[in-house]
Amino acid sequence: MxxxxxxxxxxxxxxxxxxxxxxxxxxxxxxxxxxxxxxxxxxxxxxxxxxxxxxxxxxxxxxxxxxxxxxxxxxxxxxxxxxxxxxxxVPPEVAPPPESGPDADDLADLYRAIGRLSDVEKAFILLYLEERTYEEMADILGITQNNVRVKMHRVQDKLRHLLTQPV
Structure with a gap:
């Protein structure tokens, strides 16, 4: 080439x-x-x-x-x-919402919760939000599909917990 x-x-x-x-x-x-x-x-x-x-x-x-x-x-x-x-x-905890509109507060809360995840957990959430299949996630992250399923379930639970906790 x-x-x-x-x-x-x-x-x-x-x-x-x-x-x-x-x-x-x-x-x-x-x-x-x-x-x-x-x-x-x-x-x-x-x-x-x-x-x-x-x-x-x-x-x-x-x-x-x-x-x-x-x-x-x-x-x-x-x-x-x-x-x-x-x-x-501006500290990330009080940063303005990334967008304006009716869902801006929810989006800001989501980004704050994602910011509290580990580096690897953030990668899982990013790929999930990008609607990547478990097969694609496994290929990108270099792990098995079964491992992706287990870790994804744990990350989603942790994110749900973070979203319900007061900041």
Whole structure:
């Protein structure tokens, strides 16, 4: 594959699947600047991995796998060396709802509850909200379908519990 063709193929892939990448970044970063930084890091890692992509795998599986691995690694790095508080930052607990409208409060509550999940649990919820099948989840996460079912049930129970707890 020539470099110009690879570049245009990659850009077409990226443009067609930006939603996946933005959703992963939104789930793992509450700050807009952090989300943008994570998005750029995900794109860089996708570009590096692109020559090794084999069309036998679903493109969404490949994208999710890389994006989730980068997001989880990024989150772990950020928690090891926490950034100093900047003036004007709004803590995630009181951040404004991501959208306006009648369901905005429910959506904000959901994001706060998801924010309290572990890194891996967030990945399960993201894939569930993306309406991925258990087979796709197993492929993306590198575990068996049965393990996906068990873990998904536990994560849903935990999320229900978090949503009913007062903040």
């Amino acid at each position: 020539n470099p110009a063709s690879a570049s245009s193929d990659f850009l077409a892939l990226l443009n067609a699947n930006q939603g996946i990448l933005h959703r992963v970044c939104r789930l793992y970063c509450s700050d807009a600047d952090d989300r943008q930084d994570l998005y750029q890091e995900v794109v860089l890692q996708l570009w590096r991995a692109f020559p090794g992509y084999r069309p036998t795998a679903k493109i969404s599986t490949w994208l999710y796998r890389i994006a989730l691995n980068v997001a989880i690694s990024n989150l772990r790095q950020r928690t090891r060396r926490p950034a100093p508080e900047r003036l004007g930052d």
